[in-house]
Structure formats: C-alpha cells, structure tokens
Amino acid sequence: MNKYFLLFTCVFTIGMVGCKKDRDMVSSVQPVSFPTISLLGASVTGVSIEDYYLESFDGTTAFVNGAPGQQLAPTAYDSVLGESVAVVEYNNGGYDGNTPGLYIVDYSARNRNGYFTLARFYAAVTDVSPGVDLSGTYYGIIDGDTLAQEVEITKEATGLYQHSDITGDETGLAGVFVHVNNNQIVFSPQPDLSHMLSGTFSSSGGTVDTTGGQTVITYQLVNDEINDIYGSGTVFRFVRQE
DSSP: OOEEEEEEEEEEETTEEEEEEEEEEEOOOOOOOOOEEEETTEEEEOOOHHHHHHHTTTTOEEEEEEOTTOOOOOEEEETTTTEEEOEEEEEOTTOOTTSOEEEEEEEEEEOTTSOEEEEEEEEEEOOSOTTOOOOEEEEEEETTEEEEEEEEEEEEETTEEEESOTTSSSOOOOEEEEEEETTEEEOOSEEOTTOOSSSEEEEEEEEEEOGGGOOEEEEEEEOHHHHHHHOTTOEEEEEEOO
C-alpha cells in the first residue's frame, strides 16, 4: 500500500521566508515468508493456498509421537519476520492423549503479511518403548498366497509407521499405522497417502507377532473400494525379510 509523506522544505532569505511543499510517494515491499508450525519436535513449513487446494496437504505433512497423557501444544514461528505467529486448530481428529491410537490433526498459522501455513500432523499415542522398530522390507501374503511385490515399512516416530503399500499387491496405496502396544497395530480412519481412494480406510484386527525369529504384521482393511477388489474380511499379512 502506498504511503504519502508530506515533506516541508523551508528556505530562509533576507527579508522573506518561503516554504515549498513537496509530495513524495513511498512504497514498501513485504517479504514472502511462511510460518513454520511445530509440534513435539516435528515441524512443517507452509505452502501457498493454491498449492493447498491442488495438492491436498502434499508437502505439509509431519509425523509426531505422543506419550500417553501428553497434550498437543503447537507453536508457529516466522524466521524471516523474526516473530511468533498464532496457531489455529481446525481439526483435532478426536485426539485423546490417554487413548493409544492414530490421530490426524490439522493446524493453520497466518503471518502479518497474510502468508499462511496449513499443516497436517499424524500423531501417535502409544505404549511401546522408543527402542522398538518394525521398519524394514516386507513381502505380502493375501489369504495364504505369497506376493512377489516387496513393500517398505518406515518408522517415522516412536510407534508411528508409514506403509508403502497397504495391500501388498502393487496398488501403491500408502498409509500410516500405529504400534499401540506389544502385539497390536491400528490404521485409524485416514485418507490414503497416495490419494487413490475416494474415501478413507481403516483396519480391524491388526496384530504384530515377533515370536519365532520373524516379524509378522496382520490386519484386515475397512474400505468399500478395497473390499470390492479383494472381498470383505480379506486378511493381509506381511513378513519382514530378516
């Protein structure tokens, strides 16, 4: 916005005083910067509103672990402006720090120049210890049939994992699950990370078995599109390559 400053220049001469009035137009350029939203050690930097609508949170997703009873406390800071920014929570995903599970929480923060961050956090509440690690390369088994496709399970935080292919059948459907206790995992209702499903999916009967020298993850998937392909109640089983 242009600002007008009225400048007075006075010229003194013998026997007379004259004042000349000048108008100078002064404009300022505001830096483009986005706040960074942080939550329990994980942080995301914002994207433009156009990117948000087109990409549906791509590039703004973070993973964070929460111990039982821990409350989420988001903060935002703009390093270019050198100031803190207020955080607005517009979806807490039903977060309950006393109930183990996966929660998807959305926040926004807008700086004084109007640039804002939209951040999505996958927050895990878990009883497992930080040293437990289920990550690795797995092969899938569907109803007893071993699949040739390998999948990757990646540890993002304590008890929180990203699964590269939840069916193990080269569908590319990626998701996030929580290792909630020693022998249980859960995919809470969520959109698939690959944006291939029209709705959300979740799991039922999710277990992890580390006996016998192998790590085996088993679950059923709850989603109409997946059920149309594989049948309702299909068991998906993944064995880590040790």
